[in-house]
Amino acid sequence: MVSPNEKLPTIEDIKYARKILSGKINITHLEHSTTFSRRFDADIWFKPENFQKTGSFKIRGAIVKLSTLSDRELSNGVITVSAGNHAQGVALASKIMGTNAKIVMPVNTTPAKIEAVENYGASIVLAGEDYHEARSVALKLSENEGRTFIEGFDDRWIIAGQGTIGLEILDELPSVEQVIVPVGGGGLISGIAIGIKSLKKDVSVIGVQSATYDSFKRSLETGRMRTHVVGHTIADGIAIREPGKLNIKVAKRYVDRVITVDDESIATAVFNLLERNKMVVEPAGAAGFAAIISGRINVSGRKVAVVLSGGNINPLLLSKIIYKSMGKEDRLVRFVFNIPDRPGVLYRISKMIWEHGGSIYHSEVDNLKGDTPTGYQNVSFTVSVRNRAHRTEMENAIRDAGWDFTVESDS
Secondary structure, three states: OOOHHHOOOOHHHHHHHHHHHOOOOOOOOOEEOHHHHHHOOOEEEEEEHHHOHHHEOHHHHHHHHHHOOOHHHHHHOEEEEOOOHHHHHHHHHHHHHOOOEEEEEOOOOOHHHHHHHHHOOOEEEEOOOOHHHHHHHHHHHHHHHOOEEOOOOOOHHHHHHHHHHHHHHHHHOOOOOEEEEEOOOOHHHHHHHHHHHHHOOOOEEEEEEEOOEOHHHHHHHHOOOOOOEOOOOOOHHHOOOOOOHHHHHHHHHHOOEEEEEOHHHHHHHHHHHHHHHOOOOOOHHHHHHHHHHOOOOOOOOOEEEEEEOEOOOOHHHHHHHHHHHHHHOOOEEEEEEEEEOOOOHHHHHHHHHHHOOOEEEEEEEOOOOOOOOOOEEEEEEEEEOOOHHHHHHHHHHHHHOOOOEEEEOOO
16 A cells, blocks of 8 residues: 555645745745856756755755644654755754754764754764665664654655745746756656646756766666666765655656766856856756756757756865866966076066966975976966966966976866
8 A cells, every 4th residue: 555655746735835835935036047048049047946945945845744744743753864955954844843853964974064954953863874874774763763754855745845846937937948957866856847747748857967876867767776876976965876766756757858967067067157147056956057068958949947956065165166167267277387496586486477467376385296306496386367368378478588387277
């Protein structure tokens, strides 16, 4: 017998979820991008769930799920497993619903994420090396303590809550032709696809996964549950080893296709969204836009809604993405010199960089480098330049002044 939570969600479930969420979450209004619409010859709109409470769409499903629990279940408390957005969603939803939450997180979870969950009032248990080991601990604690386990994506009411995003997209952009959604376990795209397709069948719903964690895509294509992981990804929010069974059933009916993107495309998408649209988006949240940036989805001539599913990015990772992206665009370049070890040389070189419009972002002296001749210093300057032409102009000026150097960049 199928339990109520294992039934396929319906459009009526999503409409019911919307009533539950009224006044409890942010309505993340669509943001039009003139810049990217011009670049890709399309009409591109972003659904910014990075502006949602907890910085992610996960709060939607969590509130709806907890709203279906009985008074006894709420009094006994809830438990879940997550290293990120779902943890924060359940923690805040529990606070809103007046129940006690316990979150099991892998032992290697970053301190910032642990602190974020604790700030919402949940208690933390650190256990297991990864999600699956932590999940086993959470399920055991659920049984021992009588807490209700809250699934991250494979649940009727979780899916219904996420599906409210689809209704909001149609409210603001009824003529939308493509909806592009990041995919991990499948809860988000399942809900959105039901919401969209139930009301407007001709809209194309496309999922985007990390190329190294593409179990959902393979399960959908082969017709059986697949686990396929071939490496690491910076998009930890969609790094799910196994898709939800319920989500795959929904996707077979409502999702047009699922594609994959690599980490370099995701990083480029994060950087572009930050620089051009002033949006901080985590790698998982930027996967849909990465598919456009990399040419994996053709949006030319179409009206497109791209779901940005979250904005909880590690600041150190963001800084690395910015640094590498600027290098690839020839806006950061590293000049490496072997210069005579005598007073004034560093000053003259740095002054020349300044005189030609460069800004020194970082400098380093490394006298332990093996190929540095005796009596010389190995010095590098990381310099911000406008573009490739400006970089070439600066290189020529430094060489004309008699200084020999090598160039290191990500171009």
